[in-house]
Amino acid sequence: xxxxxxxxxxxxxxxxxxxxxxxxxxxxxxxxxxxxxxxxxxxxxxxxxxxxxxxxxxxxxxxxxxxxxxxxxxxxxxxxxxxxxxxxxxxxxxxxxxxxxxxxxxxxxxxxxxxxxxxxxxxxxxxxxxxxxxxxxxxxxxxxxxxxxxxxxxxxxxxxxxxxxxxxxxxxxxxxxxxxxxxxxxxxxxxxxxxxxxxxxxxxxxxxxxxxxxxxxxxxxxxxxxxxxxxxxxxxxxxxxxxxxxxxxxxxxxxxxxxxxxxxxxxxxxxxxxxxxxxxxxxxxxxxxxxxxxxxxxxxxxxxxxxxxxxxxxxxxxxxxxxxxxxxxxxxxxxxxxxxxxxxxxxxxxxxxxxxxx
Amino acid sequence: xxxxxxxxxxxxxxxxxxxxxxxxxxxxxxxxxxxxxxxxxxxxxxxxxxxxxxxxxxxxxxxxxxxxxxxxxxxxxxxxxxxxxxxxxxxxxxxxxxxxxxxxxxxxxxxxxxxxxxxxxxxxxxxxxxxxxxxxxxxxxxxxxxxxxxxxxxxxxxxxxxxxx
Amino acid sequence: xxxxxxxxxxxxxxxxxxxxxxxxxxxxxxxxxxxxxxxxxxxxxxxxxxxxxxxxxxxxxxxxxxxxxxxxxxxxxxxxxxxxxxxxxxxxxxxxxxxxxxxxxxxxxxxxxxxx
Numbered sequence: 001x002x003x004x005x006x007x008x009x010x011x012x013x014x015x016x017x018x019x020x021x022x023x024x025x026x027x028x029x030x031x032x033x034x035x036x037x038x039x040x041x042x043x044x045x046x047x048x049x050x051x052x053x054x055x056x057x058x059x060x061x062x063x064x065x066x067x068x069x070x071x072x073x074x075x076x077x078x079x080x081x082x083x084x085x086x087x088x089x090x091x092x093x094x095x096x097x098x099x100x101x102x103x104x105x106x107x108x109x110x111x112x113x114x115x116x117x118x119x120x121x122x123x124x125x126x127x128x129x130x131x132x133x134x135x136x137x138x139x140x141x142x143x144x145x146x147x148x149x150x151x152x153x154x155x156x157x158x159x160x161x162x163x164x165x166x167x168x169x170x171x172x173x174x175x176x177x178x179x180x181x182x183x184x185x186x187x188x189x190x191x192x193x194x195x196x197x198x199x200x201x202x203x204x205x206x207x208x209x210x211x212x213x214x215x216x217x218x219x220x221x222x223x224x225x226x227x228x229x230x231x232x233x234x235x236x237x238x239x240x241x242x243x244x245x246x247x248x249x250x251x252x253x254x255x256x257x258x259x260x261x262x263x264x265x266x267x268x269x270x271x272x273x274x275x276x277x278x279x280x281x282x283x284x285x286x287x288x289x290x291x292x293x294x295x296x297x298x299x300x301x302x303x304x305x306x307x308x309x310x311x312x313x314x315x316x317x318x319x320x321x322x323x324x325x326x327x328x329x330x331x332x333x334x335x336x337x338x339x340x341x342x343x344x345x346x347x348x349x350x351x352x353x354x355x356x357x358x
Numbered sequence: 359x360x361x362x363x364x365x366x367x368x369x370x371x372x373x374x375x376x377x378x379x380x381x382x383x384x385x386x387x388x389x390x391x392x393x394x395x396x397x398x399x400x401x402x403x404x405x406x407x408x409x410x411x412x413x414x415x416x417x418x419x420x421x422x423x424x425x426x427x428x429x430x431x432x433x434x435x436x437x438x439x440x441x442x443x444x445x446x447x448x449x450x451x452x453x454x455x456x457x458x459x460x461x462x463x464x465x466x467x468x469x470x471x472x473x474x475x476x477x478x479x480x481x482x483x484x485x486x487x488x489x490x491x492x493x494x495x496x497x498x499x500x501x502x503x504x505x506x507x508x509x510x511x512x513x514x515x516x517x518x519x520x521x522x523x
Numbered sequence: 524x525x526x527x528x529x530x531x532x533x534x535x536x537x538x539x540x541x542x543x544x545x546x547x548x549x550x551x552x553x554x555x556x557x558x559x560x561x562x563x564x565x566x567x568x569x570x571x572x573x574x575x576x577x578x579x580x581x582x583x584x585x586x587x588x589x590x591x592x593x594x595x596x597x598x599x600x601x602x603x604x605x606x607x608x609x610x611x612x613x614x615x616x617x618x619x620x621x622x623x624x625x626x627x628x629x630x631x632x633x634x635x636x637x638x639x
Contacts, residue, residue: 091560139422490600512626519583
């Protein structure tokens with residue numbers, strides 16, 4: 001049976017037989033670079049069409065249906081359209097920062113891919129503080145947003161950037177605390193170890209109610225952190241046009257757009273890894289026949305299945321809840337989510353020490 | 359020269375160049391962004407030293423949180439070149455003297471420290487498990503007292519922020 | 524692949540973005556006119572400067588966030604060893620949280636966590 005780690009090993013062996021060590025490393029780096037770039041391109045195309053199809057389905061309409069079979073090539077056509085649009089820089093803008101901001105946004109999104117376990121033994125960098133790495137790098141994304149909003153010389157952009165800055169930093173706290181719940185249960189920050197600890201059951205099942213509370217706070221917090229509805233008041237169309245990227249057009253806009261979708265994918269991947277077992281297949285107790293069938297499904301399919309389920313969940317929020325006001329948004333974080341997740345950490349710790357989890 | 363050394367020199371050059379840009383740029387927002395670059399370069403040094411936790415903390419606290427605060431402050435106060443009043447030239451002289459004194463202290467400290475070689479990429483003092491254990495065995499009291507520090511910081515923040523009303 | 528993957532990813536991001544922007548630049552033909560460079564504010568001519576003083580509320584939230592963020596950083600090493608250390612860990616963190624919570628309540632009482 002094929003798997004990503006097997007393919008990687010075959011490539012590595014073939015390369016080390018053909019070339020010397022230095023060239024093997026360099027070629028492997030190039031392959032990794034090309035792989036992540038193509039992953040990003042595919043993610044952009046797939047998530048945009050998924051968003052449009054899901055929203056159409058939620059509203060009982062057809063959605064894009066002209067380009068390609070059932071409109072599935074729509075996002076490819078959109079990309080082509082964006083490629084031939086001119087990327088403008090407004091007159092009063094700070095030109096250097098204005099053009100730099102999309103690069104930073106992309107860099108942050110790319111860097112977040114490093115510790116994610118896409119399949120069994122298939123990870124770019126299995127560093128032993130993977131969870132911390134993710135929260136550290138994602139805290140940088142605020143800077144690209146503030147930079148874009150400030151450099152645009154547009155009041156909507158500046159307001160949108162400030163709003164999203166306040167929002168992202170606020171929700172980072174409860175996201176971090178809910179992640180900590182799983183760290184306490186596992187006793188490790190390494191993503192591969194966290195996945196391995198879920199071999200006999202995912203944390204959302206093993207961790208009882210505290211794990212479920214942590215999962216819910218995590219999902220709410222990451223929805224807010226990625227600036228998605230109902231927390232999208234940073235780019236609320238009806239009041240701020242498009243928030244921090246109002247002045248961006250053409251490919252520069254597309255890069256922001258892509259980075260945003262990539263961030264959604266990454267936070268969902270982290271959520272799937274921490275709470276839903278990453279690439280671990282679904283097992284039920286000692287139903288051996290059932291477990292064997294589940295094992296037969298490749299680990300990458302499990303990982304992407306769980307991740308896309310969470311992405312679907314986040315898209316579902318968008319068509320269910322109306323947009324919050326900024327005072328409601330900050331109230332939700334500081335008066336409810338933060339105290340709840342702090343108490344939840346204590347509960348999880350007590351549970352972990354008493355070994356009440358399975 | 360191996361790869362680590364090359365990286366060390368690149369990161370050092372980057373850190374010094376961006377630190378100079380912090381001082382030299384006219385626009386305060388640019389200064390802050392260059393300062394973020396300095397923190398990145400220093401975080402790179404921490405990775406080379408295998409101090410992963412320090413690397414992450416440097417990114418989270420300095421590049422992530424403090425710099426966002428700085429950006430907010432600068433955007434809040436709107437310190438543009440045309441709104442900022444021209445400073446007294448004696449102030450510049452005083453600044454140069456103070457900076458020179460600081461540099462003198464640094465040079466003296468560096469000279470007396472001797473030439474101790476630091477092994478790169480080895481040792482695991484910086485790993486998080488060891489840090490956690492140290493936090494419970496030797497530094498329990500400072501850990502608790504740090505929360506009092508947070509409390510006072512919070513009170514200070516609220517007092518400053520709510521002064522107007 | 525180790526720490527070098529960070530370098531690979533940074534280069535990949537830069538390459539991807541610059542190639543995309545370069546292709547777009549080749550394919551498009553830039554035109555200029557008087558109104559094109561104006562800030563887009565829904566058709567109404569823009570009034571006054573953009574870089575003005577903003578609400579102090581943003582600053583206050585950033586400050587309180589900073590305090591909690593540093594506290595969170597303290598919690599990570601604790602979380603890793605909490606299970607092994609046992610009850611002492613829980614007691615320690617309860618004290619830590621309690622003192623923080625006093626500050627939190629103070630901020631709440633003073634209305635610092637209210638918007639405007």
